[in-house]
Amino acid sequence: MRNAIVITGTPGVGKTTVARELARADGYRLIELNSLAKEVGALAGQDPEVGAAIxxxxxxxREIARALKSEAAKFIVEGHYGEIVPPRFVERAVVIRLDPRILRERLIGRGYPQSKVDENVQAEILDSCLVSAVEAFGEGAVLEVDATGLDLRQLVMDVREAISGRGLTPGSVNWVTQLQKEGALLEFLR
Ligand SMILES: Nc1ncnc2c1ncn2[C@@H]1O[C@H](COP(=O)(O)OP(=O)(O)OP(=O)(O)O)[C@@H](O)[C@H]1O
Ligand SMILES: [Mg+2]
Incomplete structure:
Protein backbone atom coordinates (compact mmCIF):
# COMPACT_ATOMS: atom_id res chain seq x y z
CA MET A 1 0.00 0.00 0.00
CA ARG A 2 3.04 2.28 0.39
CA ASN A 3 3.09 3.78 -3.06
CA ALA A 4 4.16 7.37 -2.36
CA ILE A 5 7.51 9.14 -2.26
CA VAL A 6 7.23 12.50 -0.53
CA ILE A 7 9.56 15.29 -1.63
CA THR A 8 9.54 18.14 0.83
CA GLY A 9 11.69 21.10 1.85
CA THR A 10 11.63 24.85 2.34
CA PRO A 11 10.05 26.92 -0.47
CA GLY A 12 12.59 27.56 -3.23
CA VAL A 13 14.90 24.56 -2.70
CA GLY A 14 13.85 22.99 -6.02
CA LYS A 15 11.16 20.43 -5.12
CA THR A 16 8.85 21.02 -8.06
CA THR A 17 11.67 21.14 -10.61
CA VAL A 18 13.11 17.84 -9.37
CA ALA A 19 9.76 16.12 -8.93
CA ARG A 20 8.67 16.98 -12.48
CA GLU A 21 11.91 15.63 -13.89
CA LEU A 22 11.66 12.40 -11.86
CA ALA A 23 8.06 11.94 -12.89
CA ARG A 24 9.00 12.42 -16.54
CA ALA A 25 12.14 10.28 -16.51
CA ASP A 26 11.11 7.51 -14.11
CA GLY A 27 7.39 7.25 -14.72
CA TYR A 28 5.99 8.42 -11.41
CA ARG A 29 2.55 9.92 -11.17
CA LEU A 30 3.03 13.40 -9.75
CA ILE A 31 0.98 15.21 -7.14
CA GLU A 32 1.97 18.83 -6.61
CA LEU A 33 0.38 19.73 -3.29
CA ASN A 34 -0.06 23.42 -4.10
CA SER A 35 -1.87 22.55 -7.34
CA LEU A 36 -3.99 19.84 -5.72
CA ALA A 37 -5.01 22.20 -2.92
CA LYS A 38 -6.15 24.73 -5.49
CA GLU A 39 -7.95 22.15 -7.63
CA VAL A 40 -9.97 20.63 -4.82
CA GLY A 41 -10.75 23.92 -3.08
CA ALA A 42 -8.61 23.19 -0.02
CA LEU A 43 -7.29 26.74 0.19
CA ALA A 44 -8.96 28.26 3.21
CA GLY A 45 -7.76 31.80 2.59
CA GLN A 46 -4.67 33.90 2.86
CA ASP A 47 -2.61 34.55 5.96
CA PRO A 48 -2.11 38.32 5.85
CA GLU A 49 0.94 38.22 8.11
CA VAL A 50 3.10 35.82 6.15
CA GLY A 51 1.40 36.20 2.77
CA ALA A 52 0.99 32.43 2.46
CA ALA A 53 -2.06 30.36 1.65
CA ILE A 54 -3.91 28.74 4.54
CA ARG A 62 -8.77 13.29 2.21
CA GLU A 63 -8.05 14.27 -1.37
CA ILE A 64 -4.45 13.01 -1.19
CA ALA A 65 -5.66 9.67 0.14
CA ARG A 66 -8.29 9.50 -2.58
CA ALA A 67 -5.69 10.18 -5.29
CA LEU A 68 -3.17 7.68 -3.90
CA LYS A 69 -5.82 4.96 -3.71
CA SER A 70 -7.14 5.64 -7.19
CA GLU A 71 -4.44 3.86 -9.15
CA ALA A 72 -1.94 1.06 -8.73
CA ALA A 73 0.85 3.46 -9.66
CA LYS A 74 3.84 4.84 -7.82
CA PHE A 75 3.47 8.48 -6.91
CA ILE A 76 5.68 11.41 -6.05
CA VAL A 77 3.97 13.92 -3.79
CA GLU A 78 5.82 17.23 -3.56
CA GLY A 79 5.27 20.33 -1.50
CA HIS A 80 6.72 22.19 1.44
CA TYR A 81 4.11 20.71 3.79
CA GLY A 82 4.80 17.13 2.69
CA GLU A 83 4.07 15.91 6.22
CA ILE A 84 0.39 16.21 5.37
CA VAL A 85 0.50 12.98 3.33
CA PRO A 86 -1.13 10.16 5.34
CA PRO A 87 1.84 8.07 6.57
CA ARG A 88 0.28 4.74 5.63
CA PHE A 89 1.01 5.54 1.97
CA VAL A 90 4.55 6.81 2.43
CA GLU A 91 7.46 4.63 1.45
CA ARG A 92 10.08 7.36 1.81
CA ALA A 93 10.30 11.09 2.40
CA VAL A 94 13.15 13.07 0.86
CA VAL A 95 13.91 16.48 2.33
CA ILE A 96 15.80 18.73 -0.08
CA ARG A 97 18.15 21.14 1.68
CA LEU A 98 19.85 24.25 0.34
CA ASP A 99 22.53 26.53 1.76
CA PRO A 100 20.60 29.41 3.37
CA ARG A 101 22.70 31.96 1.50
CA ILE A 102 21.70 30.53 -1.86
CA LEU A 103 18.11 30.08 -0.76
CA ARG A 104 17.97 33.73 0.29
CA GLU A 105 19.16 34.87 -3.14
CA ARG A 106 16.61 32.65 -4.89
CA LEU A 107 13.73 33.92 -2.79
CA ILE A 108 14.79 37.54 -3.26
CA GLY A 109 14.91 36.76 -6.99
CA ARG A 110 11.31 35.60 -6.81
CA GLY A 111 10.35 39.02 -5.55
CA TYR A 112 9.29 37.80 -2.10
CA PRO A 113 9.00 40.56 0.53
CA GLN A 114 11.84 40.68 3.05
CA SER A 115 9.70 39.22 5.84
CA LYS A 116 8.83 36.18 3.75
CA VAL A 117 12.44 35.71 2.67
CA ASP A 118 13.60 35.86 6.30
CA GLU A 119 10.90 33.50 7.50
CA ASN A 120 11.73 30.85 4.93
CA VAL A 121 15.50 31.16 5.31
CA GLN A 122 15.15 30.80 9.08
CA ALA A 123 12.92 27.75 8.60
CA GLU A 124 15.69 26.21 6.48
CA ILE A 125 18.34 26.97 9.12
CA LEU A 126 16.14 25.44 11.84
CA ASP A 127 15.45 22.20 9.88
CA SER A 128 11.76 22.94 10.00
CA CYS A 129 10.64 20.66 7.12
CA LEU A 130 13.02 17.92 8.22
CA VAL A 131 11.59 17.92 11.73
CA SER A 132 8.03 17.82 10.39
CA ALA A 133 8.88 14.92 8.08
CA VAL A 134 10.58 12.91 10.84
CA GLU A 135 7.63 13.53 13.17
CA ALA A 136 5.15 12.44 10.53
CA PHE A 137 6.91 9.46 8.96
CA GLY A 138 9.56 8.34 11.45
CA GLU A 139 13.32 8.76 11.25
CA GLY A 140 13.84 5.56 9.28
CA ALA A 141 11.67 6.74 6.40
CA VAL A 142 13.38 10.11 5.93
CA LEU A 143 16.56 11.07 4.08
CA GLU A 144 18.05 14.46 3.29
CA VAL A 145 19.57 15.62 0.02
CA ASP A 146 21.82 18.69 -0.04
CA ALA A 147 21.14 20.49 -3.31
CA THR A 148 23.85 23.09 -2.73
CA GLY A 149 26.09 23.38 -5.78
CA LEU A 150 24.24 20.67 -7.72
CA ASP A 151 22.73 21.24 -11.14
CA LEU A 152 19.36 19.68 -11.88
CA ARG A 153 20.86 16.51 -13.34
CA GLN A 154 23.02 15.89 -10.28
CA LEU A 155 20.21 16.73 -7.91
CA VAL A 156 17.87 14.30 -9.65
CA MET A 157 20.51 11.57 -9.30
CA ASP A 158 20.90 12.24 -5.57
CA VAL A 159 17.15 12.25 -4.99
CA ARG A 160 16.89 8.97 -6.89
CA GLU A 161 19.56 7.50 -4.60
CA ALA A 162 17.66 8.73 -1.56
CA ILE A 163 14.45 7.17 -2.87
CA SER A 164 16.38 3.88 -3.02
CA GLY A 165 17.41 4.39 0.61
CA ARG A 166 20.95 5.66 0.12
CA GLY A 167 21.78 9.14 1.35
CA LEU A 168 22.02 11.51 4.27
CA THR A 169 20.22 10.42 7.42
CA PRO A 170 18.24 13.07 9.33
CA GLY A 171 20.55 15.49 11.10
CA SER A 172 23.36 15.21 8.54
CA VAL A 173 22.80 18.71 7.23
CA ASN A 174 23.63 21.30 9.88
CA TRP A 175 23.50 24.89 8.65
CA VAL A 176 24.03 26.41 12.09
CA THR A 177 27.41 24.73 12.50
CA GLN A 178 28.43 25.37 8.92
CA LEU A 179 27.44 29.04 8.92
CA GLN A 180 29.12 29.52 12.27
CA LYS A 181 32.34 27.99 10.97
CA GLU A 182 32.26 30.33 8.01
CA GLY A 183 31.46 33.35 10.19
CA ALA A 184 28.12 33.84 8.46
CA LEU A 185 25.63 32.91 11.17
CA LEU A 186 25.19 36.31 12.79
CA GLU A 187 23.75 37.97 9.70
CA PHE A 188 20.83 35.50 9.84
CA LEU A 189 19.97 36.17 13.46
CA ARG A 190 18.39 39.57 13.18
N1 LIG B 1 19.49 22.46 -8.97
C1 LIG B 1 19.16 23.70 -9.27
N2 LIG B 1 20.09 24.61 -9.63
C2 LIG B 1 19.76 25.88 -9.89
N3 LIG B 1 18.49 26.37 -9.84
C3 LIG B 1 17.53 25.53 -9.50
C4 LIG B 1 17.79 24.16 -9.19
N4 LIG B 1 16.62 23.58 -8.86
C5 LIG B 1 15.68 24.53 -8.95
N5 LIG B 1 16.21 25.69 -9.35
C6 LIG B 1 15.51 26.98 -9.54
O1 LIG B 1 15.10 27.42 -8.26
C7 LIG B 1 13.80 27.99 -8.31
C8 LIG B 1 12.90 27.28 -7.34
O2 LIG B 1 12.68 25.96 -7.78
P1 LIG B 1 11.29 25.23 -7.52
O3 LIG B 1 10.16 26.07 -7.98
O4 LIG B 1 11.42 23.86 -8.10
O5 LIG B 1 11.31 25.19 -5.93
P2 LIG B 1 10.19 24.62 -4.93
O6 LIG B 1 10.96 23.93 -3.86
O7 LIG B 1 9.19 23.82 -5.67
O8 LIG B 1 9.53 25.93 -4.32
P3 LIG B 1 8.01 26.12 -3.73
O9 LIG B 1 7.97 25.38 -2.43
O10 LIG B 1 7.88 27.58 -3.51
O11 LIG B 1 7.08 25.58 -4.74
C9 LIG B 1 13.35 27.88 -9.76
O12 LIG B 1 13.61 29.10 -10.39
C10 LIG B 1 14.24 26.78 -10.32
O13 LIG B 1 14.45 26.95 -11.69
MG1 LIG C 1 7.17 24.10 -5.90
Missing amino acids: IDEAKLK
Missing part, protein backbone atom coordinates in the same frame (compact mmCIF):
# COMPACT_ATOMS: atom_id res chain seq x y z
CA ILE A 55 -4.61 25.09 3.81
CA ASP A 56 -7.75 23.22 4.79
CA GLU A 57 -5.66 20.30 6.01
CA ALA A 58 -8.43 17.80 6.66
CA LYS A 59 -9.84 18.31 3.20
CA LEU A 60 -6.46 18.12 1.50
CA LYS A 61 -5.56 14.92 3.40
